[in-house]
Amino acid sequence: MIPYDVLYKIAIFAVIVVVTAVLAKIFSLLIKGMFRTWAPVVRTHTQRLVSISIWILGLIFAIEQLGLRTDLFLLILGLLGIGALLAVKDTLENIGAKYFSDVYVPFKVGDIINVRNSSGKVIEINPITTVLLTDDKKLISVPNSVFVKEKVVNMTPHVWKEILVPITIRSDVDLPRFESEVLKACNKMRRYLDDRFPPVLTVKGRGKKYVDLVLALMVKAPSKKNEIISNVNQKISEIEGKMMRGKRKRRK
Incomplete structure (x- = not known):
């Protein structure tokens, strides 16, 4: 028979894992709601980073409740991390720069x-x-x-009119429907856009979990760029949220 104290520790471990999952989901939703006007790709990566951080902290705390020491594990993990970062510093610098150049x-x-x-x-x-x-x-x-x-x-002609909005969505989102909804939202802002250049949504890359897109818009007045970007980012967040809620309802 398994001792009571062992069962208790296992139960505490399970509870902490469940609480960690709930907290990761809550913080992800909070970030999505608070930063709707951010570029979708930035918001998505921020959600991932916060979620991973919460999981790491939660699992470390859960392991400690089992009576296992995590000091040596954290030390080895830290040293390996520092060594890896130093070894690929230049590569990471270029990859990180690509991320920011894509957005800004x-x-x-x-x-x-x-x-x-x-x-x-x-x-x-x-x-x-x-x-x-x-x-x-x-x-x-x-x-x-x-x-x-x-x-x-x-030096590209008409480049001062162009807005590029990077978007990252889950791969299980209905892409044709998402594109249709985004273009409909853009059409509601036609007074700010150049009629000669319709909005275009293109796929940059596909992964197992996410799809990277770019929305290209041509504006009439450069002074309205920030306002348009903020409105577009908010609309995209609302569209993705609406589609995910609809998908969950259909599953039920």
């Missing part, structure tokens, strides 16, 4: 840019570098970290 630096594949005395057409943006094709058909590979440190000039 206004250029995309097909644009003509000038950065650090190099000019060319952007033909590829990968996790480490951005590749430019020059007028004399040469390739220039620019580390992504450069774009958050140096001045970038986008």
Whole structure:
């Protein structure tokens, strides 16, 4: 027969795991609600980071309730983490810079840019570098970290009108319906947009759990960009939330 104190510790462990799952979900929903006007990709990654952090803390606390020491485990984990970060510092810097340039630096594949005395057409943006094709058909590979440190000039015609909104949604969201709802929401803001260039939603990448999209809009007045971005981000959050609630109801 299993001793009572062992059963008690196992029960406490299970309760902490359940509470951790509930807290992770609550904080994820709070972040989604509080930061509706943020870029969807930033909001989604923030939700993931907070959720993972809560799970790590919860599991460490739960393991301690079993009477197991976590000091050595945390020390080894910390040393391995520091070593890994130092080993791939430059790579992580470029990957991190790509994340921020996707959200805040206004250029995309097909644009003509000038950065650090190099000019060319952007033909590829990968996790480490951005590749430019020059007028004399040469390739220039620019580390992504450069774009958050140096001045970038986008020389593409009409680029001052363009807004790019990065979006990350769950892979189980009905993409055609989501696209339809987003474009309908954009049409309600037609007074701010250039009628010659309709809104376009394109897929940047697909994963097992998430799909990365980009919404391209052309505005009439650059002074309205921040207002439009804020409204679009809020509408996207509402659309995704509405679709997920509808999906849960259908399951029931």
